[in-house]
Amino acid sequence: MPETTPPTGPDGKNFTGNEKNEGLYSPGVLGKFYTPYVIWFSHRAAWGVSNKALHDNHRTHIGQNHLTVGPGNGYFLAKLPASTPLRTLRLLDLNRTCLDFTTQRVGRRFDTSTIEQDALAAWPVDDGTLDSVDCHMMIHTLRGDIIGDKEELVAQAARVLKPGGVFFGATILAQGPDVRPNALARKLMALYNGQSNTFSNANDSSSDLKKVLERHFSRVEFEVQGCTGVWVATK
Template sequence: MNAPTPSTHAGQAIYTRRNLALYDTVVLRLSNRWVWRCPTAKLRADYQRHVAAAHLDVGVGTGYFLDQCRFPVPKPRLALFDLNPEALAHAAGRIERYAPRAEQVDVLAPIEVDTQPFGSIAMNYLLHCLPGPIPDKAAAFDHLMPYLAPGGVLFGATILAQGVRPSAAATQLMAFYNERGIFDNADDSLIDLRDALEARFDDVRIVVTGCVARFAVRQRRQPARRAS
């Protein structure tokens, strides 16, 4: 495991065995539809649209989406990156039929996992749990880019507070989560997310559903060659 940065601890500490058992009901069934106004079916469709035969899931939650989606091959190569060992164990157990590789990783620190690149990388509901403003959180993209195969897709979703129109319930719940360190997204904006992605990728697509930004990006930017 790469050494965790102290500030990343709070956002993942909530994922205890007890809370993981409640997550699918509280977050995926209730909050997504009625609070964040982004039904889980939208996120599930994103997985189905983008997932590749070699896939890396970062910030694994309960493993719900990997359990539900259909992979393009019978035996996909799957890896799970998460800072929380309880979440890793829960997700890995849920999809044990695929024999996933699980690694305890802090995405805000350099990653030193020896593996082949992946055709798809998912970062679902991870960014709003990471500390700091989006320009700082974007270090996660830099650390993951070496694991994305050329032409591969990095996709995911994050809950925003700025540049979207959250409902009163969403505003209240975000404030509650931010006060307790579960979220750190009070200043997360659609503009900052777009800027962070466009600075790193050529093909950037973002769809806002409720107060959730669903994104998919391809093609790593190559440094410009200097004239000789």
């Protein structure tokens, strides 16, 4: 069932956060362009991250009661094997098109509901109720000067997970230990950071991301592939 929450921050005050990007995430783009250009080409050629690692993240860590932040076109959820423990799936996204597209793709397999809101506002999910949360390839699009400005997403994931629950994901980084953007990555990051409402990761660093994860989770596995930070954090 769709749910739209008012723009309220985690402290209950008014929240002016990120803006929708329905031009970029139109049904046409999600259906025809996103998988070949973003997932099959850019992940490997620009961001240096293997899709096998992202599939493995989903296959290994997804639990029965799961929430995906920023599902895009639902590609990785749609590729889960028949043996996946996933049963109840919540999708949280600022763009209605991504919620609808992904629901159409996986809604027959999983008991799926949607939350249309900014991931940096308080999530309408009870504390300690989920087995897993994932957030892949979206933190670099969130408005903010540094990773610390995006910390509320990590705090919300920690809040809604059960003890022992897992938060796993990946994001494109521009700085910090082990972050090695190739020439194409540097070119695309400069271009996308210069466009309104596309990337906002010029100061996102691997050390800051690791610190933020460690502040909210008791165990953090973190690695950098190319210029993409990939993590598995356990509450």
